[in-house]
Each structure stands twice: as structure tokens, then as C-alpha cells.
Amino acid sequence: MTACRGAKICDAVQELEFFLLEYYRLLWCGQPDERAVEEMRTFATFSIVFFAALLGSGRVELAQKPGLEVPLVTPGPGWKSCPRCENEAHVAEDRRKANVDTHPFDPHDISGVWGDNGIELDLKTLPPFTPYGQKLYDATKSDSPEWNSKDPMNICDPLGYPRVFAYNYGMEFIQLPDRALQFFELSHTWRTIWTDGRKLPANPPILRYMGYSVGHWEGDTFMVEANGFEDRSWVSEDRRGRRHGFPHTSEMRVVESYKRLDYGRLQATLTVIDPKVYTQPWVTTGIATLRPNAEIGEYMCVPSDSIDFNNKNTLPADAATTK
């Protein structure tokens, strides 16, 4: 362990290395090969040294988190930054200036830009797969050890719902008299939630990546139901190793509730119901925070750019495509 410079760091590296190797065995059900061991060892070393630097020394330039000294990049006067175009210090400053904790609010007004990413689906509440669900899940396994080769995002296929709930780079709620819109920064796309009293289609004439959605208020909670989902999208990528995606069928239903806890916080609960794939409903609860000084930008997933990126930086040379 030549990278070790102190006993405590050495111990920490060894502990993390042990954890990573156990994690590897769990995920891939086998002994890691030499290369994997070496990668995890160096990763463990780096991580611990990095965190030690973060914790231990203000003189380590790498350890400094970007703060208010970083100029805010906007298109010009009157324009705001996109949700991810501000660092944490600027976000905190914006929220302080807007008095988000004490600002009066209407519980039936959930409009605004929320978060700089979505709410990840809760792996702790992931129900067991049905046998058919397991088969679908297995089919999403990456062909490559280097990335998830089957992720529809690689070539900018639509993320669909609820993946874009879980991973969106910021979401704006817009309320109109007969509908609510969710505008997502990632992919620069939106979802319409009809509030004019219509019911979900019993037999959707065509499947939609964003589904068919209707909403209504129950007290101070905005309830949303959706169906008719295109089954080529994933519910979410599986972040445990990034080798799979969570599948769904076209019979998936999604039920959501949104409640404004105060001016600055929106509590969301999302339930995925797909008995063909999951033995129980899959429930995720999280809180999105208001971004008072941000506006949705334009994070497009551009197929030609993504293919170029894959060729330059992800695919091995002999697998790169020139398309």
C-alpha cells in the first residue's frame, strides 16, 4: 500500500477496499479479477486521501468547494441561471435572500423551479421482482463492463416517466386553469397533468413515454395518477453498479402526491404500480427545494453529440461508430 502516508489513512483505505470488494462480489456474484481488485484498491486509496484532504486542510486547493467567489454565469441582466448553473453557495444565498423558511405561501400554488436534480427512486423500498420482472431486469444487463450499453439515454432515446422525475436537472411546475405542466431541464421536455376532470384512458390508443396524467387536489395535496406508458423506457437506471435498468410494462401505473410543506420545500411521493414486474407497489418519498433565482435552461440530449461523445470517450476504438 505504497500510497499510504499515515496509519489512519492506511486503515481507512483497507476498510474501504474490503467494502468495495464485498460490494463487487454481491453485485456480480463472483470473485473480482486482478484488474478489478487493482481498480478498487486505487479507487479506495484515492477516495480516502481525497476525503482526508477535504476534511483536514484548508490549504489543499482541491478541497475548496466552489463558493460565492465564482461568478454567476447568466445570459445577461434580467436573465437567471439554470438550476445546475449555480453552485451550492449561490443557491444557499438565493434561498436566504428569498427568506424561503418564513416566506408566506399558498399551499395550492406549487409553481416554481424545484431542485437541481430529481428525486432518486428509493432502493430501500424496491420490492422483489416477479419472475417475469426478473427476466425483464436481466435483459437490461449491460453488454459491456465499461458502461451500461443498453441505457436508452446513450443515444438520447426519451427518458420517459418516471425516470425524468428521478433524474431531471431541475423541474418547473406551471399551473394553468385546466392543467399543470412539469417542465424538465434534462431533455428539455414536459409532461401535462390534466386537472379539468377527465379520467385516465381505459384503453390508451397509443403508448406515451410521459404517459397520460390527470390530477386533482385533496386538501392541500396535489394528487396525480398516470397510465399508458411506453414500455421501452426504464423506471430508472439501477445505480448499484450501473449495469441494469429497472423495467416496466405498458400496464404500469404511477401515482404521485405533491405537498408544499413551506415556501421553499415541496414534498413528493411517487408510487410505481406494475404487478407484472414488481410484487408490490414501489414507493419513493422525497423533498424538492425551491430555486428562487433559477430558470429552466436548455439541456438537450442531442443524438449526434451523444454519439460523438460515446465514440470519443466511452466506447473502445474498435466498437466506435462513425455515424
Place this chain on the structure above:
Amino acid sequence: MLRPTLLITVMVALVAFPILNTPVVAHHGTALWSANEITLKGTVVEYVWRNPHALVIWDVKDDKGNVVQWTGELASPETLMGDGGMTKNSVIDQIKRADGTMVLRWSRQAGGTDEERAARDRAREARDAEGNKAKN
């Protein structure tokens, strides 16, 4: 004004952060990434300010004088704006001020010759095949 070292520091940080902060890297795994800190001086040949990640590609001469091309993957332009106060042009200015020569740390080797890359891939496939055989 950005200090001359800031760009490099931010690059290092932003290339390192995605590994530690997984929500921002859904479209690739961690196996691609070099975990070794590397310092390389070379000439920038391409710079891409686009989604999903900005890239800097630069040529570095190895001990034998052969040119090896490296790819440095940065965060997305939006994150570079937020965490680094960068814009497309500010990065170009940085590169110009350095006469196209940059010292970058921490990246993965995308290059080498095509033969070298293909050899690495073949070796990896062989290892994987061996692993599968053992499991079966």
C-alpha cells in the same frame, strides 16, 4: 479573473466529483476511469463544450517521443458554469493564454494507438470470458 491554476484545479475537481457523486453520471460506469493521479503536459487538439460532458483532447509525448492522445472528460457545461464560473469562451481563452499547452491532472487514457486500445479490449474480453467459464 480566474487564476491561472484555477482552471486546472476545477477540472481536476470536476472530473473527480462525478466519481464520488454518482447521480451526475448515469450514462457511464466507473470502470472507465483511471484512479491514478496523472500529470501530463501536452497540446490541446480539440475542445468540445457540449452535453453530456465537455471534453478536452490533447496530445502528449511519451518517453520514446511517440504522441499519445488523451481525453479529459469534464462535467457538463452547466456544471462548469456553476462550479467554475466558466463559459465556452473563457475556457478557449485559458487554452490560448497557455499557447495551447496544458498541464492536466487526473483523467483516463482514451488513446494510445488504435492497436493499443484494441489490445486492451481483447485482453479485457479474454478476462471476462475466463470469468464466465469459471462461473459456469
